[in-house]
Amino acid sequence: MKALLIKYHGPTNTKGSRLSIQSNGFKPVYRVMTDEDFDTQIWDLANDYFTNRFALDTNEQKYAIGVLPNGDYAAVLI
Secondary structure (H helix, E strand, O other): OOEEEEEEEOOOOOOOOEEEEEEOOOOOEEEEOOOOOHHHHHHHHHHHHHHHHHOOOOOOOOEEEEEOOOOOEEEEEO
16 A cells, blocks of 8 residues: 655745655655645645656556645545
């Protein structure tokens, strides 16, 4: 089973808002936030990560994204 943890990082004095995505055994990857809808950015980030990191065809292998109690997101293959 593959699970991804997606976190929102607010802006600092030197960096803008960004998202990080991480899976077990790999360092987090960061992406700068854009003007796109927040949920769309979450889905695009998870899709890119599953496709590039694990070489999965997300058209055949579906996944779901949910919100954890602390506000982070989790993406899991179903």
